[in-house]
Amino acid sequence: xxxxxxxxxxxxxxxxxxxxxxxxxxxxxxxxxxxxxxxxxxxxxxxxxxxxxxxxxxxxxxxxxxxxxxxxxxxxxxxxxxxxxxxxxxxxxxxxxxxxxxxxxxxxxxxxxxxxxxxxxxxxxxxxxxxxxxxxxxxxxxxxxxxxxxxxxxxxxxxxxxxxxxxxxxxxxxxxxxxxxxxxxxxxxxxxxxxxxxxxxxxxxxxxxxxxxxxxxxxxxxxxxxxxxxxxxxxxxxxxxxxxxxxxxxxxxxxxxxxxxxxxxxxxxxxxxxxxxxxxxxxxxxxxxxxxxxxxxxxxxxxxxxxxxxxxxxxxxxxxxxxxxxxxxxxxxxxxxxxxxxxxxxxxxxxxxxxxxxxxxxxxxxxxxxxxxxxxxxxxxxxxxxxxxxxxxxxxxxxxxxxxxxxxxxxxxxxxxxxxxxxxxxxxxxxxxxxxxxxxxxxxxxxxxxxxxxxxxxxxxxxxxxxxxxxxxxxxxxxxxxxxxxxx
Numbered sequence: 001x002x003x004x005x006x007x008x009x010x011x012x013x014x015x016x017x018x019x020x021x022x023x024x025x026x027x028x029x030x031x032x033x034x035x036x037x038x039x040x041x042x043x044x045x046x047x048x049x050x051x052x053x054x055x056x057x058x059x060x061x062x063x064x065x066x067x068x069x070x071x072x073x074x075x076x077x078x079x080x081x082x083x084x085x086x087x088x089x090x091x092x093x094x095x096x097x098x099x100x101x102x103x104x105x106x107x108x109x110x111x112x113x114x115x116x117x118x119x120x121x122x123x124x125x126x127x128x129x130x131x132x133x134x135x136x137x138x139x140x141x142x143x144x145x146x147x148x149x150x151x152x153x154x155x156x157x158x159x160x161x162x163x164x165x166x167x168x169x170x171x172x173x174x175x176x177x178x179x180x181x182x183x184x185x186x187x188x189x190x191x192x193x194x195x196x197x198x199x200x201x202x203x204x205x206x207x208x209x210x211x212x213x214x215x216x217x218x219x220x221x222x223x224x225x226x227x228x229x230x231x232x233x234x235x236x237x238x239x240x241x242x243x244x245x246x247x248x249x250x251x252x253x254x255x256x257x258x259x260x261x262x263x264x265x266x267x268x269x270x271x272x273x274x275x276x277x278x279x280x281x282x283x284x285x286x287x288x289x290x291x292x293x294x295x296x297x298x299x300x301x302x303x304x305x306x307x308x309x310x311x312x313x314x315x316x317x318x319x320x321x322x323x324x325x326x327x328x329x330x331x332x333x334x335x336x337x338x339x340x341x342x343x344x345x346x347x348x349x350x351x352x353x354x355x356x357x358x359x360x361x362x363x364x365x366x367x368x369x370x371x372x373x374x375x376x377x378x379x380x381x382x383x384x385x386x387x388x389x390x391x392x393x394x395x396x397x398x399x400x401x402x403x404x405x406x407x408x409x410x411x412x413x414x415x416x417x418x419x420x421x422x423x424x425x426x427x428x429x430x431x432x433x434x435x436x437x438x439x440x441x442x443x444x445x446x447x448x449x450x451x452x453x454x455x456x457x458x459x460x461x462x463x464x465x466x467x468x469x470x471x472x473x474x475x476x477x478x479x480x481x482x483x484x485x486x487x488x
Contacts, residue, residue: 005050009033011207034071039064101167104475112442113464126174127151127196131457137216138404138456147220148457150193153233156240161480162468180251187267192230201226228277234268235295242302245310246484257312265303272296283399288346290334291354294363297326340373351381352391353410356417362485366420385450405447405455412466416479
């Protein structure tokens, strides 16, 4: 066997100093960081890295433990028993997985996705990142490379309902507590994403010395989409808080709404008519995105429901007028009569798979002919090799060169819509087609390219949330987002 330990800090820009600090114990220090490597294998330092060669015989046990600490704190991390740590890890994850209440079809895929979400979660803060990676490209060799190591508010309702319906209420509570801490304060300063502890993020820069995944540059650190206006975020947050009330998980003792919902709705009342950057975070300037307006409608709808059902205080009559106004505007300006379909933006003919959410959030019933026409148009124009694009980057100017794979979350929404339409065989077939795209560990990325395979950051929470929610829809005959809304 051969091994090489070549740690680098600061995104590969800082090679640490290696020092043997004890018997078969090595320390790697660069600035504030320290790694401590311990093994029962003899390691030697060569050209600033640690290497080893050894023979493994039947029954032999060889271990390596790696711990991180602060270089300016003493002493270095205490040794861990590698075998015991392995046993504790296996026990922890086995016990956690056994708590799942899901008993429907595709149980293995659902539990793998639940494990993935748990692994993306910070145990102390309750926040979970969209993916643990940055800049794995949406198109190999392209520039659509983003940093996903942050918590997007957009994931809120999707994730919350999946956790609740699978029996993980403690994780749901922790996520709601993270959410309430992050969004309290001045609603005009609401971010669309935060750090895993709730920290506000602003910067984006490129690590120019890194070659990128398969030559895909730039490698981004940070994500400047954090400064965008994305109106759908308000709808996702208000929807999540309404569901929290429905399940007795509201994160604040004061349930009047004065700390969370009411300030957000007051601010949304002032800005909902403005163009925004949309849920796809385009970098071509703000537009009147149809899905953004629909989610603004969702925000006021859920505020009204919270007031009617749970006594939340607020100007309900004014909210009803705004809800009605938004609905009428979307149906008039977001629907193209000639195409018999809703469109990505007002006044244009581009399609967008996010429009599949209209019946899933209760904006229109799935039996509405405008919804049926939209689904048909999306199937006709956005399906490629049997998989759905989020939109056609060759036709839509989003500020970046065209080209990307099929967006997996949108494909899971299609499964939900098929279930609503009673097209159960198509729903099941499409779901199984998506599951077959996963790697040998049943993990999914953000997108899939028929030539390159899985593309985009990996593993992707949004895709695995899609697995859970679509499986729940197939099991119950009703998408989870329509639960507590009286169906579609």
